[in-house]
Amino acid sequence: MGILTLAALILTPVNGLSAAQAQAPRTAVETATTAADSVGITISGTNSSELSPGQDLLLTVAVQNNTDAAIPIGRVDVYLADLALTTRAALESWLRPDADANSGDQMLSVPTTQAIPAGANTNLSITVPAASLGLTDQNAWGARGVAAILTVDDVVRSEGRGTFVWSPGSATTPVRLASIMPITTPESATGLITAKALESYTSSVGLLSRQLDSVIDLPTMAIAIDPQIIASIRVLGSKAPASAVAWLDRLATASNDIFPLGYADADISLQAQAGASTLRAPTSFAQAIDPSLFVVPSNTPVPETTSDVPSVTSRTSTKTTPSPTPTPGPTVTPGETVIPTTSDLLAWNYTSTTIGWPSAGQVASTDLDVFAASGLTTTILSSGNVEQSDVFTPNTAVTLPTGLGLVSDSALSSAIRAAADATTDHDWRVSMSEAASLLAIVSAENPNSTRTLLATFDRSSPTPANRVEQTMAAVAGLSWADAVSLQAAQESTPATTVTFQNEAIDSGRVTLARSLLDREGAVADFATILADPIVVTSPQRLDLLALLDTSWNVQSSAWADHVAASLASSFDLMHAVTVTTRGPIIVVGSQVDLRITLNNALEQAVTVRTEVVPSNGRLVVGDTLETIIQPNSAQAVSVPLSAAVGNGDVVLRVTLFTLNGTPLGQPAPIDVTVRADWEGVGASIFAILVVGFFGFGIWRNIISRRREHSAEASAGENAAGQLAVTPDV
Template identity: 50%
Template structure:
């Protein structure tokens, strides 16, 4: 700004006011300097160090701090967003919150005006932080309190400062001015608050071009599709999606839509809630620029830093499509079809009439579920302020040419000049669009304000931020970017009011997304590499590794899309930006996901426990496999012995039906020696990827039992037949040693010879044969009676 320094000062106060100020300024100033640090927890405490003189102009200004326990806080803001002109009174509201258990006795509220105009972003941010600027300024008015402030209560005071007391005239340069208010009881300053307003004297101003982006997302969830019941709640008149769309549709705001919402409505077919169908049609008819976020608003920077090779996208929705929801009949039972309404992209979308069939009877493909006529599809919006250098390369490789960045991701801009939002990211990395953090913070605070006074305070900061930028270099147009927050809070009911109030500012001009990207890139501004929190990156890395394992495992399934499609959608939901502010809940959701995937990977198991005895040189070992899934699987069974006592062949392939078990036989060969062997049984996919922890089966090897058994059997046979031969020899010898009984002479049959009673015949002894007598040859009859020699 080129105005003279004299005009930046507040003129001398009128005599009456000057007399009052001369009596009170010195003791009050001394008291403020002594007590301000300990007694004044003000709204802008905690402003980052980057708000110093050398900080970039994109540095964030912190929103008013929450009321701390056992403290007294004060907020001051003008009652209107209209600029103050010469001759007008300055009317402000002073809000005092007593969070202590004690009553504040009636005291005095003093209003001050900053000594100088706030001509730079640094000056404005420093004024809002009493720790950086302890000078309260010139006293305008002292207002005695007429009543006490009770414990745990809030009191609002409306105070009008006469134009003479303000002391600004048409000779003062237009722009942002600082006001301060203190609450004093006796000699003690109990609280102080800072605020701003805009002074204007009909000068010609250069409006600041501001492009607004509103993300339309759903609250954090761990599932990759929104249920019908949740959609009905979100798209109800007071639902989160309805309030987001109501606030921006038809206004100068670019919509960043989560494709998860579109797909979740379309995939329900005829079962989609009527409110969701109507909501989708409203979005289709909106004239706003629209570009897609990543599916489920998965954090792009987190994916990159966790190790993703490319940015994640859905793989399939087939597992979630119910064909029955896309085949409709009329009252007579014959098939009917209704083309529904056509979106801007030509894709059929559900009709607003819930009684009208939403599709033509054919289940949609993945492309049809996600199709939309976007203004741009090459814009990435990662978590603001957490993008690293390596992330930019991955974004470009994934087809993104423009990246939305937070103010903390850049550095180098001079503190007295606000650069344009576009930023050249270097060769091959495309364009960056840098969010103006102070402006965005003030807008987000206003949109989520719960009271009129809080909203006016935030909007006065919005007005002052733009006034400072406009007055920095008169005649030089600037194009800035401001975004609304993700994870829209349930209490954010002032979005429409905020956007409409912004449009009414004289030094504001709306800018489209196309105009923003086409504006001149900022100079002397460099990309500053940042990183996601380490613990968040570590958990995300576990999720990515687990998905890789599940994908490899799914090749065993007869229908792998049921597993891989769901796994990818749920993974992207867990990486959503909406989880960033819910650390504990996110850790629980990640733990549940990892546990469920572990159960999936362990659903095919080896049921055989052992021990098993191997008593032959070649045997088949039975191994039983269990399949707990509801679809058939095909696996390879690989067995590796722990030592050389057993030799095992190649892996065996087996198909196991759903919810069943099957036994496969593994041929093994005994090698050398006996002893214990442990078989390591590993299940693999048909491609050879291990899908489960190996099972150990103990084996007792007795490889020589087969030979010993054969030897024993042969010995038994020899003994059995040898015993038979030996018995035959004995019998023959016994027969040979018995005397031969000659046949008795024939007698007359009619005669009977009776031996003499009591007489005993003595056998006659044969006469001895002479020594020289020759033996008498046997007759033929006697020769046949001779004993036979046994055969060998």
């Protein structure tokens, strides 16, 4: 560990400090408690977190003045905890004490030499002589507490506490420590990472590049990779950013153990508690593939397909996997289009595919059955999910009803994460000292038993940890700790003093997740009307997994908004095929064909079944109809209707169904007025008109004939009379 360059006050012990002053209790000094005071102070070993007999204790005290006024010249008192920190509880109480906790024995007091300006910070270098420390080789090996108190005008402005490990040369039992680093991207509402985002993430200073840089080829650091990253790069084909392709190639050469997270790092416990019987996974990427991006270049040699490689249980920098024997593969013709399958896009040479990593402290016992049904036989738990009945720290491995559990040590993980995320050398040493002390306590609490622990890095908010390699190297350099692989943690003896403790996710979050799962099922039923359902169901599945990302855990409000937007979008999708005919319609006659118009607003043809149900018995409706509606078009269907009983109003409820009987939305009402007797009335009127017409014609004929006969008779009489009066010739 490097010595921090001091750009602040250099202090030396005050000679002639009386014994009474050295042992003055803290209670004799007034403590400032006003809210206006916000002064931070931290303390760490300058060179190392380990101290041996005869060595001076070199300390760095950092003071941060967060107030709006300068801190006048005062003094810094340095204390040593009365007792060794032999338990984890004692360490926690020392580092995060109650307000009136004892600070131990005062070792020395040094004055500050100048005021600390408002908003400024300063680092103070303090040396505690070995003689003032009061520890010898007769003192037990283990963690010790040290405190620094800043006092100004007899008012305590701040107190900081730290630790170091007293190491008189006693034999120790090293703690075996495995570790896991997640490689993920920030949360998103869509199931594929865009080319632009990938280019940014995989640039030389991008998030994914820095994450991989921090862990690649650390033989005892396992990588938990989000498969979404791999698929998002591959699905872009020849348009994938060069930096992303190079990043994927680097990952392929890593000697680390690698296992997959859920796609898009979807929270597996949230799925289980929301009602999923098995965990969701991508179904297809066909809708995202542009065939023109998968044309085999003209200069591509014919590849050789290797035989299947057996599952690898462990990969380290000292172990090589034998190369498989090449076997003849399919011939690839230059210029040919080779579309990758879903398996092709997700394929990776994982060390294991049976490890599940749910969100910390949110696993219920029923979740384990869902994990096992999905092929996950090893579950990574946090300390909050187990109950310990023994005073000694147990092994990480525990036996679960469905397989193996690996319990991440929450306190140790927090200290290691803080060290890896530290922005200054001093902050790194503060956190590293806590991690070293925790490991020392575990080593010393039961020297006859070798323990294997697990530390995990944070995945709730993906960030690159800049000091991972430095931190893990420091852990490996401790004489009381050994870094081991994840496989070694899995093979450790399961703890017998640990029982599973149920935890549950917030009910509001579970309710929203359940609505997403239910809606996905509804969309899958709806999609059966499509000529190609996968075009709808596969992006729906990917977006669902993205919304179940563990990174959303810390963004409840934003997540709820995205869930609402997703539900609204899928609602519109399922209402894209509608009945557009509206009433009122007048039906005249006992049998007619009613034409109903159906509209399809989707980009592909659909096949639906139309069912019409009358509100009363005035109309009888014929059989249901199966109709194909072309993309972005309307189609009219004829529904046979028969009038049954009298006249009146009827409401026809028109419902569209999938071919398997699932209704598409709510029934569409059509108001119909029935006039069934108008047909009889019309026929009677027509008959009367016909009879009248022909009757009138007959009557006219009769009258005409009578007139003709009358005229003939009159003409005959006139002729006879004329003959009577005419003289004979």
